[in-house]
Structure formats: structure tokens, C-alpha cells
Amino acid sequence: MPLFRSKAEEQVRQAGYDPARLPPGQYLTDKWPVLHAGEVPETDLATWDFRVFGEVEEPLTLTYDELLALPATEVTTDIHCVTRWSRFDTRFKGVHWRELARLCRPKPSARFVIAHAEAGFTANVPLAALEDENALVCYGADGEPLAPEHGWPLRLVVPSRYFWKSAKWLRGLELSATDKPGFWERYGYHNDADPWREERYAF
Ligand SMILES: Nc1nc2c(c(=O)[nH]1)N[C@H]1C(S)=C(S)[C@@H](COP(=O)(O)O)O[C@H]1N2
Numbered sequence: 001m002p003l004f005r006s007k008a009e010e011q012v013r014q015a016g017y018d019p020a021r022l023p024p025g026q027y028l029t030d031k032w033p034v035l036h037a038g039e040v041p042e043t044d045l046a047t048w049d050f051r052v053f054g055e056v057e058e059p060l061t062l063t064y065d066e067l068l069a070l071p072a073t074e075v076t077t078d079i080h081c082v083t084r085w086s087r088f089d090t091r092f093k094g095v096h097w098r099e100l101a102r103l104c105r106p107k108p109s110a111r112f113v114i115a116h117a118e119a120g121f122t123a124n125v126p127l128a129a130l131e132d133e134n135a136l137v138c139y140g141a142d143g144e145p146l147a148p149e150h151g152w153p154l155r156l157v158v159p160s161r162y163f164w165k166s167a168k169w170l171r172g173l174e175l176s177a178t179d180k181p182g183f184w185e186r187y188g189y190h191n192d193a194d195p196w197r198e199e200r201y202a203f
């Protein structure tokens with residue numbers, strides 16, 4: 001393990017980055033890997049919608065155009081997959097939670113968010129993780145629309161957690177007073193998924 005760690009660090013240094021940016025047990029990748037369960041879904045924007053529901057005063061149903069019309073945010077951030085790749089400085093574009101919160105007005109009871117994606121995929125994070133400056137409901141990456149395999153038309157990006165929490169093909173955010181383990185969390189992955197604490201598995 002120490003040997004692997006120093007090799008991974010050396011690689012980060014050679015790529016011109018501060019090795020402190022690499023969480024424990026990760027290695028740097030330049031390409032952006034594609035990982036998911038199942039197939040890339042077919043999406044028809046004419047019938048597509050995005051919902052924010054649950055513990056909110058004003059449930060939302062937005063079309064893609066309505067979502068794109070909200071104030072956009074761009075962040076440049078590092079992402080970390082539990083399969084051990086990390087990618088630095090991806091430029092994500094989308095809508096920050098604060099814009100959706102302004103419209104849906106979360107109730108004080110809202111403490112968790114369950115992301116709902118196509119084909120029944122879900123992922124759970126504390127609401128606080130969506131309030132991070134670097135978290136986004138995302139429709140663009142590296143100056144382009146998201147590629148279908150990376151979640152077009154919409155995905156979640158929560159860089160503070162392992163990337164499985166960043167649901168692709170996102171269709172809704174459910175605000176909840178209680179936490180509800182998502183797809184990978186029910187398979188034994190860690191509920192909190194902090195890469196800096198190496199919270200990979202629940203056991
Ligand atoms: N809808 C959906 N989103 C998903 C997944 C999935 O299986 N289905 N897998 C997650 C996992 S395990 C990872 S590592 C990231 C990968 O995103 P990428 O393919 O854009 O790198 O998507 C996450 N989002």
C-alpha cells in the first residue's frame with residue numbers, strides 16, 4: 001500500500017499537480033472514465049421533466065428549457081470514483097442548489113436529498129452536500145453539453161463524495177426529513193462516501 005501510494009503521488013507530481021489533491025488510495029486519470037449500472041437511457045426532451053419534491057413548500061416540475069433559463073454556475077473541481085480513479089479540474093456547468101431552493105423553499109424538516117434518476121437509480125446525500133459551492137445540477141462539462149454516457153441531459157455533481165453519489169440521467173430531487181440509502185448504498189457502499197476518509201464500503 002505505501003508503495004502504491006507513493007507511485008500514485010509521483011504520477012500526480014509529474015502531471016504538474018499538488019499531490020495533496022489526491023485522496024488516499026486514488027490514482028490520477030486524464031481521460032474521463034464511464035461507469036454505471038445498466039444502459040444509457042433514451043431521452044426525449046419533449047416529454048422530459050425535472051422535479052423537486054418532498055419536504056418543500058413549492059414542489060417544482062421544470063422543463064429542460066426552464067432549467068437552462070435559471071442562472072448558471074460553472075465550477076472547476078476534482079472528482080473521485082470509488083474504483084480508485086480521480087480526475088482533476090473538470091469544468092462543470094449547471095444550476096446550483098440555491099437557485100432551486102429559491103423556487104421550492106425547503107421546509108426546515110428537509111435534511112436529506114434523494115436523487116432520482118432514470119430506471120429507478122437513486123443516490124442519497126445530506127442537503128448540506130448540495131449546498132457546497134462545488135455541487136451542481138449539471139448539464140455541461142468541459143465546455144460542451146454532457147455526453148449521453150456521462151448523464152445528458154442532466155446529472156448531479158457532488159465532488160465532496162465518491163462519484164457514485166453523482167446520479168446521471170437525473171430526473172428529480174426528493175427532499176426528506178430522513179435519510180434513504182440509494183442504489184449503491186444498498187449494495188454495501190458507504191452511506192457518507194467521503195473520499196478523504198476513504199469511506200468506500202459500509203462494512
Ligand atoms: N443513473 C446512474 N447514475 C450513476 C451511476 C449509475 O449506475 N446510474 N453510477 C455512478 C457511479 S458508480 C459513478 S463512478 C459515476 C460515473 O460517472 P461518469 O460515468 O460520468 O464517470 O456515475 C454515478 N452515477
Ligand SMILES: [Mo]
Pocket residue numbers: 035081082083163164
Ligand atoms: Mo463509481
